[in-house]
Amino acid sequence: MSLRIYNSQTRQKESFNPLHPPQVGIYVCGVTVYDSCHIGHARSMIVFDVIVRFLRSQGFKVTYVRNFTDIDDKIITRARETGVEPALLAERFIHEFESDMKTLGVYPPDYEPRATEHVPEIISLVQKLVDQGTAYVVDGDVFFAVENFPEYGSLSNRNLEEMQAGARIEVDPRKRHPMDFALWKSGKPGEPVWDSPWGPGRPGWHIECSAMSSRYLGETFDLHGGGKDLLFPHHENELAQSKAVSRQPLARYWVHNGFVTIQGEKMSKSLGNFLTIQEITRRFHPEGIRLLLLSRHYRSPLDYSEQAMQEAQMGLRRLYTLLKDLEHPEGRLQNKENQPLTRERIQETEEAILGFEKNFQQAMEDDFNTAQAIGHLYEVARQLNRIMDTVRPKEIKGLADQFEQAAGLFKQYGQILGILTLPPQDFLDQEQNRLLNLKGLSVEEIERLIAERNQARKEKDWTRADTLRDRLKEIKVLIKDTPQGTVWQIEE
16 A cells, blocks of 8 residues: 655655554544534545545554544633533534534544543643643643744744734733643633642643543554644644653644635625535435535535535436446446447456556545545446446346446445445435425326326327426426336436
8 A cells, every 4th residue: 555645744745654553543623512513514524534434444443533622712602692501512512513423424433532521631731731841820821831842833834923923812911922822721700610730720722632632542643633724723732732741743644624615705604604514414415415525635625515516416316326227237228329248348348447446546545535536436437337328238237247346346435435325226215305305396296297298198199298398397307218118317
């Protein structure tokens, strides 16, 4: 295997060499549970889900850790606004997140720690930083002293002067340097607090992940991931506080996924373009959402639009339709321009399948390039569809072995991407019902119109038959007359 990963810290692709192969430790920053998750969260969770799936498919034994931040300023503020306890608010959105992930087919991590369950480890880590002089105490708050850690800025490639000039933070006169950040926050009235050597208080955001990652993966692990927005300051601060204690790198590879925009604009509640996972999964199949979110390289920005989502959904339907035909080639409807099966046609099919297998693997080994991998999936689908459409029906069984091999690869690689995981007919039935519900139609109504059209054709009433066909076309129902009868499918 020649996997290469883009390392955000070195800003270049590097060969993947885990610390203790075949063991691989991965830590991904999870969500702060104060609100419903949106399509941007979905992208990050799906990206790292696929990374873990791929590594496991290559024989690595992955320990995957993804945390919950369940105590934070945002949680406390939202709890106060809604009149509930912060712990209850966090629990509500943890359950909602878990439901969202299950719907999207995101596998649960091996460990899913919560910050509030690891306060003793957090306090111990903060104490070590205080004892060695890289943190200081002011009025019950504990701050990390960035000037006492010469490597600060090495992850985000910034220096302190640049950070200070671009910082959008309220200057606390108690800090020794404006970029110093809180490791421990003294308790305020009405807030959750824990006892500590510095008085009652609660953890700062950044220290939580350092404590939890070391608890489950050790002081140094293989891959640290998260959204691009976490690169600075969150991951920069994580690296600094962890390395200040251990004197070892926190992670060998830093991986960050790009943003999701909505029709070219950043998602914002004020703009009314904020799409939650629950909203989008009510309208589109979860595998279609995965297909769209993986259709761009994970480091690139991805623009979400209704049209893009519909195209992904239609692409998924075509893949499932082909998978059904590969599994049952005898049921494939043939066109009239069919050709005899030749050795050249068999070889063409075998080469298409072998090329797909090679190209998919190479794409994933090139920094988990799902965009290219999906492109290869679509390309081999086009090739196989053309082959199936141009072989005589009575000879199509001569390619049964090749079709079986292709179907196996579709399911094998689909499993890595989290698509094509259902029996094809089950998906196609679900998709038909989804589209019918969206359009307010019923199977009975469509089949009644088709039956009336077939009767009109039988009676040679071509005008009425054409009128009924136009009516079906108006409601986005495509029909095809075959020797076995009229078949139909509904469009987006």
